[in-house]
Amino acid sequence: MLSKPSITIAIDAMGGDHGPSVMLAGAATALDRHPDARFVLFGQEGEVLPILDTFPKLKQRAVFHHCDVSIRMDDKPSQALRQGRYKSSMWKAIEAVKTGEADVAVSAGNTGALMAMAKFCLRTMANIERPAIAAIWPTLRGESIVLDVGATIGADSQQLIDFSVMGAAMSRALFQIERPTVGLLNIGVEEVKGQDDIREAGRLLKETEIAGLEYKGFVEGTDLGKGTVDVVVTEGFTGNIALKTAEGTARQIGSYLRAAMTRTLMARLGYLFAKSAFDRLRDKMDPRKVNGGVFLGLNGVVIKSHGGSDAEGTAAAIDVAYAMASNGLLAKIENDLGRVYASEVSSPAPDAPGTQESVQ
Amino acid sequence: MLSKPSITIAIDAMGGDHGPSVMLAGAATALDRHPDARFVLFGQEGEVLPILDTFPKLKQRAVFHHCDVSIRMDDKPSQALRQGRYKSSMWKAIEAVKTGEADVAVSAGNTGALMAMAKFCLRTMANIERPAIAAIWPTLRGESIVLDVGATIGADSQQLIDFSVMGAAMSRALFQIERPTVGLLNIGVEEVKGQDDIREAGRLLKETEIAGLEYKGFVEGTDLGKGTVDVVVTEGFTGNIALKTAEGTARQIGSYLRAAMTRTLMARLGYLFAKSAFDRLRDKMDPRKVNGGVFLGLNGVVIKSHGGSDAEGTAAAIDVAYAMASNGLLAKIENDLGRVYASEVSSPAPDAPGTQESVQ
Secondary structure: OOOOOOOEEEEEOOOOOOOHHHHHHHHHHHHHHOOOOEEEEEEOHHHHHHHHOOOHHHHHHEEEEEOOEOOOOOOOHHHHHHHHOOOEHHHHHHHHHHHOOOOEEEEOOOHHHHHHHHHHHHOEOOOOOOOEEEEEEEEOOEEEEEEOOOOOOOOOHHHHHHHHHHHHHHHHHHHOOOOOEEEEEOOOOOOOOOOHHHHHHHHHHHHOOOOOOEEEEEEOHHHHHHOOOOEEEOOHHHHHHHHHHHHHHHHHHHHHHHHHHOOOHHHHHHHHHOHHHHHHHHHHHOHHHHOOEEEEOEOOEEEEOOOOOOHHHHHHHHHHHHHHHHOOHHHHHHHHHHHHHHOOOOOOOOOOOOOOOOOO | OOOOOOOEEEEEOOOOOOOHHHHHHHHHHHHHHOOOOEEEEEEOHHHHHHHHOOOHHHHHHEEEEEOOEOOOOOOOHHHHHHHHOOOEHHHHHHHHHHHOOOOEEEEOOOHHHHHHHHHHHHOEOOOOOOOEEEEEEEEOOEEEEEEOOOOOOOOOHHHHHHHHHHHHHHHHHHHOOOOOEEEEEOOOOOOOOOOHHHHHHHHHHHHOOOOOOEEEEEEOHHHHHHOOOOEEEOOHHHHHHHHHHHHHHHHHHHHHHHHHHOOOHHHHHHHHHOHHHHHHHHHHHOHHHHOOEEEEOEOOEEEEOOOOOOHHHHHHHHHHHHHHHHOOHHHHHHHHHHHHHHOOOOOOOOOOOOOOOOOO
């Protein structure tokens, strides 16, 4: 094989709470880790160029395109699309993926606007009705992928299967897991009505052998932190609530810990002795380390960086973008979906009885 | 006023992973804290009586009734109802509330069976279609009430309003908050379809002045740990996933912390110095302290204790039961629901435009 072609990453330099200063600093940090990467930067020249001058290495590996329009963090998706289509830095970054100028796009702009533009510009893949946002979730076993964490509310059984296939492909691309385990997020009570789509998806995933993933059954909220499965599949409302609940709980416990460790002289002394252990723990709990929501199901890969991210967090999102592009996420998803839609999963047997299963 | 009548608590002594040993030890601990409480114990005499003999104080304040049948933790609700109705220790404990022998019932038996029996025996209150399970959620501001955490999947706008009223009444009964703040759990994205019930409930709660609660708008998953509102309202699927995700995240961070504090000699030394701080933290994170899911919307109060609880956890659930009974939870809910159903909340104006609001 020839040497791997270098990866080009399109950056919406205007997105996020901090704009170009953080986006460019993040790109510079990511470049240190991936010296072969190239960047295409989109933004307002008056703001971006002076900052770019302070990162000479990045400047050497980057192309800059001026854009008049920037999407604001509080713009509604429809408004953003109306005002920013074809010309905003967000749109242009996505479009660079469509035209092939870049392999992947990263924005810290508002999620709704980014998804609306990405859908409009890149369109969903064949057979995919709705894209999903996949989050990387730190667990006791390492990291899992959880999707959808908020692209759309609700999902029918076919969409849950699509999410399973796409999440497994991402797990392979990001973590090189040959046959990722997949679980459907559910609640423990068995004889409850209303979860027909999840049951039906479970039945289909169980009955149909899908190459490239191992279906493990239902998982519960507690399984997320345990890392019971490599890929946790759920619809966007529940996924978003779960993600934000976990973030909130982590922050809450961090507060308790800080309060406990500063309360008495002995505690402060203990903190000093154990400082490196605490640093390790902080590192482990650092939400910046797992920054980067991956839009799946579109004809191109777009990564959403957290709006409030600093340079380190932005670099982590760019790391994810780099990994997704260099490991051929898109091709993997297309290939896997193609196989699924050529098989029986998309045409469930009528009147098949529902089954119940659970990972316990 | 005459002196407050003593509270009688019915205990399903056979429920939970550990059965009578833990249930009775928990009751004995709770009795130390509420010396005026009385107990009615239901279970198999061969198992319960020898243990009861080891708690002489409890024995003095308790009446025991033998029951042949015990509900197993893995019995399905329909199965439990078929085999255990009218005769199991679980049924009898609930029935004691119906007949007035007890003011409140506590069981650590399986949730689905307990809810099925409680509904069958006590029936739902007037106007209430579905009961809810309310959890007490530790927050940075103290404790909030979150409901529904798994009684039923899905909830329409009227049910979400019922949950709001019942949760607020519980907040008043448990925490003596005169006018609890209420938020509807939602995701941050505004222009997403599918959350019509939540939007509609939000509109009604905003437009209608409901005595005894202050509606604050939508809250997100991160607001749970912050304690942004006193009462968080959601449907049972999402509520259950959120609750278990928070539990899992707390356990996960506890694991990280233990690993960090035992890894090096310095960390272990630091741990020794800060031991009392760590004990305080452990105490703060102790899930046993907030044990007790409260069934709301039935003609009687039933408390679900965690199946895996030890004596301390069981005592906490009995504490909640005692507080609910002595503060007249049932009367508060009946009164508040009565006022709501006499007002306009139950008859929304047709074609009223939906509104969007958010606690930010």
